[in-house]
Amino acid sequence: MEKEKVSKGTASSSTHLFSELESKMGKHGGHRRQEPGVLGTPSAALRAETEGGRAKAASAPPLAGAAPRPRPTSPASSSSRRHRTAMPGRLLWGLWQRWRRYRYRFVPWIALNLSHNPRTLRYVPEESKDKVISDEDVLGTLLKVFQALFINDFNKQSDILTMLPEPVKSKYQDLLSVQHPRVKLLEYRHHQQNILKPEEVLYKTLGFSIARATSSLMSAGKGVFVTKGLVPKGVVVSMYPGTVYQKYEPIFFQSIGNPFIFRCLDGVLIDGNDKGISKIVYRSCNGRDRLGPLKMSDSTWLTSEIQNPLAIGQYVNNCSNDRPANVCYQEFDVPAVFPIELKQYLPNIAYSYDKQSTLRCVILVALRDIKQGEELFSNYYTIVR
Numbered sequence: 001m002e003k004e005k006v007s008k009g010t011a012s013s014s015t016h017l018f019s020e021l022e023s024k025m026g027k028h029g030g031h032r033r034q035e036p037g038v039l040g041t042p043s044a045a046l047r048a049e050t051e052g053g054r055a056k057a058a059s060a061p062p063l064a065g066a067a068p069r070p071r072p073t074s075p076a077s078s079s080s081r082r083h084r085t086a087m088p089g090r091l092l093w094g095l096w097q098r099w100r101r102y103r104y105r106f107v108p109w110i111a112l113n114l115s116h117n118p119r120t121l122r123y124v125p126e127e128s129k130d131k132v133i134s135d136e137d138v139l140g141t142l143l144k145v146f147q148a149l150f151i152n153d154f155n156k157q158s159d160i161l162t163m164l165p166e167p168v169k170s171k172y173q174d175l176l177s178v179q180h181p182r183v184k185l186l187e188y189r190h191h192q193q194n195i196l197k198p199e200e201v202l203y204k205t206l207g208f209s210i211a212r213a214t215s216s217l218m219s220a221g222k223g224v225f226v227t228k229g230l231v232p233k234g235v236v237v238s239m240y241p242g243t244v245y246q247k248y249e250p251i252f253f254q255s256i257g258n259p260f261i262f263r264c265l266d267g268v269l270i271d272g273n274d275k276g277i278s279k280i281v282y283r284s285c286n287g288r289d290r291l292g293p294l295k296m297s298d299s300t301w302l303t304s305e306i307q308n309p310l311a312i313g314q315y316v317n318n319c320s321n322d323r324p325a326n327v328c329y330q331e332f333d334v335p336a337v338f339p340i341e342l343k344q345y346l347p348n349i350a351y352s353y354d355k356q357s358t359l360r361c362v363i364l365v366a367l368r369d370i371k372q373g374e375e376l377f378s379n380y381y382t383i384v385r
């Protein structure tokens with residue numbers, strides 16, 4: 001049944017990865033998907049990937065080792081013969097490795113393997129439109145956190161604020177009034193001593209903080225953990241940063257070997273890779289959209305000095321049978337009324353500048369209470385039915 005839906009491409013919700021290649025195959029529908037080792041299907045191949053098989057595979061002898069041992073000859077001819085015999089083996093080994101990484105993007109492979117592991121799927125009733133919490137709640141939480149970050153950094157922000165229209169300034173009148181020149185230096189020193197780290201601001205505002213660390217899953221790289229406090233069910237726990245591409249925009253080169261591409265229900269893609277060409281593209285768009293000193297989005301998630309502590313959601317790993325999802329993705333379009341001075345904390349930017357359209361963000365919502373020390377797991381693969 002599920003298989004049928006997937007192959008027919010009926011429903012899908014936000015999906016991890018999927019690249020141009022897949023969209024060109026015209027088989028998007030039906031799912032939100034995944035990635036190397038991420039679907040958690042019980043096929044031997046995938047198990048190998050998720051349970052450390054990848055490490056074993058990496059240390060396995062290359063196929064070239066199976067080639068007949070060359071007879072001893074002169075050093076020069078022996079080396080060129082070795083080279084000749086090793087080449088096809090290496091080529092096959094390279095192709096096999098590429099296929100192992102790629103197959104999770106290959107829709108028929110996914111459709112065939114999906115039904116083996118239904119517990120790693122999340123079924124979403126069509127009418128719920130994949131929203132676990134309301135847009136108002138998402139907006140309320142983001143404003144609360146961003147405002148706290150802004151005020152925490154007020155000494156730096158006040159210079160920017162003076163250039164903004166009166167209605168914006170008036171919101172911070174109380175804080176601006178203490179910025180009298182005579183007290184400014186003293187205040188500044190005092191403030192510097194009291195300034196909190198972004199993750200501390202998050203803890204004070206929402207009662208928890210999150211950070212990246214080595215995943216509790218073998219061979220899964222980094223993951224995201226609750227480092228302090230408790231994340232209550234139904235709360236925004238993280239954001240998925242990255243460049244936002246409309247489905248007709250070019251992402252082919254950015255998508256090659258990129259496990260950080262997230263696909264939304266409507267085909268919009270978010271590239272959350274903090275390296276390589278993806279990083280260059282994001283930085284370039286970020287520079288383009290600045291209003292003088294005022295940034296319209298945050299680019300610090302590309303660095304080690306992250307200013308929005310929520311913007312690490314692209315590092316959340318996929319659930320498996322024994323590690324069920326405790327967070328889920330939800331799309332959120334930033335409304336036109338979003339305060340201009342707080343846009344600098346939004347970790348997303350549109351690839352093409354378009355004054356009319358709203359900015360797409362993706363947030364992660366807690367599906368249950370999540371305690372300190374727990375790793376966050378999402379479901380890369382959602383079926384809407």
Ligand SMILES: C[S@@+](CC[C@H](N)C(=O)[O-])C[C@H]1O[C@@H](n2cnc3c(N)ncnc32)[C@H](O)[C@@H]1O
Nearest residue numbers: 035036037038050220221222259260315317318
């Ligand atoms: C969006 S990234 C997540 C961040 C990644 N762990 C890292 O350190 O870069 C997706 C990649 O994480 C790994 N991954 C995610 N979930 C996994 C799982 N359950 N088991 C093994 N690897 C996983 C896969 O390599 C996948 O391509």
